[in-house]
Amino acid sequence: MSISHEEVLRVATLSRLAFSAEELKRLEEDLARILDYVNTLGELDLAAIAPTAQVIPLVNRLRNDEPAECLPVAELERMAPNWEDDMYRVAPVFEE
Amino acid sequence: MDLCSLSITEARQRLGRREISSVELTQAVLRRIQDVDERVHAYITVTEETALAAAERADRLLSEGVDAPLLGVPIAVKDNICTRDAPTTCASRMLTDFRPAYDATVVGKLRDAGAVIVGKTNLDEFAMGSSTEFSAFGPTRNPYDLDRVPGGSSGGSAAAVAAGEALGALGSDTGGSIRLPASFCGVVGLKPTYGRVSRYGLVAYASSLDQIGPFAGDVQGCAELLSVIAGHDPMDATSLDWPVGDYAASLSTDVKGLRIGVPDEYFGAGLDPAVESVVRSAIRQLESAGAEVLPVSLPHTKYALAAYYVIAPAEASANLSRYDGVKYGLSEDGADIWEAFAATRGKGFGIEVKRRIMIGTYALSAGYYDAYYLKAQRARTLIKQDFDRAFEKVDLLAGPTAPTVAFKIGEKMADPVSMYLTDIFTVTVNTAGLPALVVPCGLAHAMPVGLQLIGPAGSEGRLLNAGYAYEQLTAQAEWRACRPLMTAENAEIAEEN
Numbered sequence: 001m002s003i004s005h006e007e008v009l010r011v012a013t014l015s016r017l018a019f020s021a022e023e024l025k026r027l028e029e030d031l032a033r034i035l036d037y038v039n040t041l042g043e044l045d046l047a048a049i050a051p052t053a054q055v056i057p058l059v060n061r062l063r064n065d066e067p068a069e070c071l072p073v074a075e076l077e078r079m080a081p082n083w084e085d086d087m088y089r090v091a092p093v094f095e096e
Numbered sequence: 097m098d099l100c101s102l103s104i105t106e107a108r109q110r111l112g113r114r115e116i117s118s119v120e121l122t123q124a125v126l127r128r129i130q131d132v133d134e135r136v137h138a139y140i141t142v143t144e145e146t147a148l149a150a151a152e153r154a155d156r157l158l159s160e161g162v163d164a165p166l167l168g169v170p171i172a173v174k175d176n177i178c179t180r181d182a183p184t185t186c187a188s189r190m191l192t193d194f195r196p197a198y199d200a201t202v203v204g205k206l207r208d209a210g211a212v213i214v215g216k217t218n219l220d221e222f223a224m225g226s227s228t229e230f231s232a233f234g235p236t237r238n239p240y241d242l243d244r245v246p247g248g249s250s251g252g253s254a255a256a257v258a259a260g261e262a263l264g265a266l267g268s269d270t271g272g273s274i275r276l277p278a279s280f281c282g283v284v285g286l287k288p289t290y291g292r293v294s295r296y297g298l299v300a301y302a303s304s305l306d307q308i309g310p311f312a313g314d315v316q317g318c319a320e321l322l323s324v325i326a327g328h329d330p331m332d333a334t335s336l337d338w339p340v341g342d343y344a345a346s347l348s349t350d351v352k353g354l355r356i357g358v359p360d361e362y363f364g365a366g367l368d369p370a371v372e373s374v375v376r377s378a379i380r381q382l383e384s385a386g387a388e389v390l391p392v393s394l395p396h397t398k399y400a401l402a403a404y405y406v407i408a409p410a411e412a413s414a415n416l417s418r419y420d421g422v423k424y425g426l427s428e429d430g431a432d433i434w435e436a437f438a439a440t441r442g443k444g445f446g447i448e449v450k451r452r453i454m455i456g457t458y459a460l461s462a463g464y465y466d467a468y469y470l471k472a473q474r475a476r477t478l479i480k481q482d483f484d485r486a487f488e489k490v491d492l493l494a495g496p497t498a499p500t501v502a503f504k505i506g507e508k509m510a511d512p513v514s515m516y517l518t519d520i521f522t523v524t525v526n527t528a529g530l531p532a533l534v535v536p537c538g539l540a541h542a543m544p545v546g547l548q549l550i551g552p553a554g555s556e557g558r559l560l561n562a563g564y565a566y567e568q569l570t571a572q573a574e575w576r577a578c579r580p581l582m583t584a585e586n587a588e589i590a591e592e593n
Contacts, residue, residue, distance in 0.1 A: 014457050016441055041475055055553075076197075088423065
């Protein structure tokens, strides 16, 4: 099985990844090889098997609802690439 | 006396008797790093200043008679585990200048136990890889042969311990990332039960599989580290509230009656005959000491790797969506926010990380979810059932860690699938959430081979006992005389080469 050029472009958009033309060509070949390998799962009859998402016997464990310290705003500012008036500055999300 | 070759236990004893100081020991380790790390490249960051301050503090406490499990012992930490006083890069251009706002729970526990953190070790970017070649800062080299890989993704941690650049280290294991480097570098490495050790502050790769664990020169050191880092943490909802043992104190060499299963599927095609022979001989040693060895079958083993390479990338594609250039890390400009995201991520991530994000996104996208992700999760059930059945008959399983010894640098870089196949005997364990221990068991092609012991959930104590028994049985074995090029006695030979 192989993956079409258009499909690779679609997945790149979904992944929010910019690629050079050269990278994209290599990826097309790599993804086809990896998917071929992964498709060996098709040999198994899995229709009646329940899926496993996690392996520990724990569900919905919450911490006690007690106030605790949270990260100081100054720490967030220290780490932020673009910061203005106690807010993250980002590129436009909507067209004007 | 070469202080860098001390085991954690020996170092603790000498420190406790005040025969050596933590500052002396830490300085010796820092000197070793200075001498060899240009060639080995186990470290991304060496925290000399804070290490010496921690060592001075440890000496003060030791002189006051204070006792703590790792007081004054130099330990390294994989660079995907958050440290508030040192950068945490994940070996990625995305996080080159990232300094976290908090310590991971395990780092806090190390500090509380008195450990001296000497630095942050190299890894495959975001822990995705089997050779430590996918680091944005260049590969780590195997201390036994600098032309070979140390295994991955915790290659820096394993190489640091092997070369005497730390007495112990923490790594993380999502598909074999502690066990493979332990095997390739001839050190002991433990992947604990999923949930045994808090993941708070471990940079997430595949959250249903990731687990932090220790490396040391011997089983006892690994046991001491595990007792320090294990335990429930309210900051990690998946951490188990099972009791944590004093694993080192309860080590015993008694394996009489221990039922060891040998999975047929771990000795099939692809396994190097020289590796097989060393591993089989290790199992015979345990048998001659009184263990009962039984054949078992894990029939779905061959599908585990395929399931893993859907599940892990799927989880990775979601986890790594946080790297958007807004809150921290690399940030590139774009005409709008979508272009800025793509530019940041396109520049910040290396090729293997991009491959996995792409595979994961594809497997989770509309029209493919059932064919890939759901199918892999169903296969995961079968793999777990294989282990459940085996553990009805036996107490633990024994087999190889990897099909080969450490391969040459560059050998598998062009073919992702051949690189992935390195993990064929290790991913099964993560898929089922089980603990597994790797102990050095001999040499093949003059390179270390690790015996992998796998147990049911919560059986770390049993695994460490079996590993300890094996270590004691083979304490005088000839192959143990073969030491990495980087240790003091071999330093001159390494220089000549």
